[in-house]
Amino acid sequence: SYELTQPLSVSVALGQTARVTCGGKNIGGKNVHWYHQRAGQAPVLVIYRDNNRPSGIPERFSGSNSGNTATLTISSAQAGDEADYYCQVWDSSTWVFGGGTKVTVL
Amino acid sequence: EVQLVESGGGLVQPGGSLRLSCAASGFTFNTYRMTWVRQAPGKGLEWVANINQDGSDRDYVDSLKGRFTISRDNAKNSLYLQMNSLRAEDTAVYFCARVMRDAEFDPWGQGTLVTVSS
Numbered sequence: 001s002y003e004l005t006q007p008l009s010v011s012v013a014l015g016q017t018a019r020v021t022c023g024g025k026n027i028g029g030k031n032v033h034w035y036h037q038r039a040g041q042a043p044v045l046v047i048y049r050d051n052n053r054p055s056g057i058p059e060r061f062s063g064s065n066s067g068n069t070a071t072l073t074i075s076s077a078q079a080g081d082e083a084d085y086y087c088q089v090w091d092s093s094t095w096v097f098g099g100g101t102k103v104t105v106l
Numbered sequence: 107e108v109q110l111v112e113s114g115g116g117l118v119q120p121g122g123s124l125r126l127s128c129a130a131s132g133f134t135f136n137t138y139r140m141t142w143v144r145q146a147p148g149k150g151l152e153w154v155a156n157i158n159q160d161g162s163d164r165d166y167v168d169s170l171k172g173r174f175t176i177s178r179d180n181a182k183n184s185l186y187l188q189m190n191s192l193r194a195e196d197t198a199v200y201f202c203a204r205v206m207r208d209a210e211f212d213p214w215g216q217g218t219l220v221t222v223s224s
Contacts, residue, residue, distance in 0.1 A: 001168070033210040035151075042201055042217055043143075043151065048210040086151050090209035093165045095141070095153035 002091040004098035011104045018074040020101045022087030025068060030091065032070040034063060036083040037100075043086065047072060077105050108132040108213055110202050115218030122192050122222075128185040128202030128215055136160070136180040139205035142187050144198040145217075152198075155187065156205065192222045 005023040012018035022032060034047040045054050047063040050070065060075045074081055082105045087098040114126040128140070142154040155176040156165045164176050175188040185202050199219050203211035 031208050031210075033208070035211075037151075042214040043211075044214070045210055045212040048206070048212070049208045054212060084150075088151075088210070094167065095143075095156070095209070095211075097143075097151040097153065100150040 001094070002089065002096050004087055004089065004096055006085075006087060006098040006101045008099075009102045009104065011106055012074070012077045013106050014079065015076050018077050018081075018103055018105075020072040020074075020085050020087075020103065022070040022072070022098050023068055024070075024089065027068055027070050027089065028066045030065075030089045032063065032065045033088045034061075034072045035086045035088065036081075036103075037086065038083045046085075074103070077103075079105050081105055108204070110204065110213060110215035112200065112202055112215045112218040115200065115220045117221045117223065118192055119224050120193060120222055123188070123190045124192065124220060126187040126189070126200055126202075126218060126220070128187075130183045130185065130204070133204070135178075135183040140176075140178060140185045141203050141205050141211060142176060142185075143201045143203060143211070143214075144196075145201070146195070146198040149198075154200070157185070189220070192220075194222050196220060197222050 031049045035043040037043040046061050050065040051063040062073045084100045086100045109131045111129045141156045157176045177186045199217040201217045203214040
């Protein structure tokens with residue numbers, strides 16, 4: 001089965017840029033989606049199909065995907081961006097999530 | 107406003123059964139695939155099952171095949187998850203979500219907690 005690997009945690013200073021990676025074999029050939037989940041809340045889609053933002057998601061959120069790594073970039077990080085972030089792909093009629101990355105804004 | 111509201115969670119003994127429901131509103135329910143995702147306490151997200159628009163095609167995570175059944179009633183704009191032979195490791199918050207064109211999930215419901223314990 002397909003596997004996605006994320007770092008357990010990423011820290012970023014307020015106003016700086018955070019990058020969350022998602023590793024998978026040839027992930028560049030798949031559509032990668034990203035969600036954030038604040039404590040006690042449901043996940044929210046922040047990036048779909050590698051680098052597209054749903055309506056209502058700030059331009060500070062962007063994504064890229066190539067080779068074996070997809071990356072979510074949070075520019076000018078705000079306190080409200082502190083959350084768990086999950087990448088996701090669809091593979092062989094199943095959906096796979098990465099293990100999640102806790103983003104801490106210092 | 108697109109909205110998904112889960113219900114049916116609670117405390118159940120090991121070996122018991124539970125049926126979760128997800129009420130959809132604000133969109134044309136019968137034109138979307140729907141899915142269930144769960145999250146054990148303190149853990150990450152795990153995809154559980156998916157159903158196509160008319161209910162004729164269903165997919166499950168391998169580890170749950172045979173115990174869980176996903177279904178839908180388009181006349182009632184509702185999604186269901188029948189869970190049988192429940193185990194302690196099935197304890198989790200269960201979320202329903204709408205599946206969009208590129209297989210992303212948007213939006214998600216608020217979740218319903220299932221606790222399997224004696």
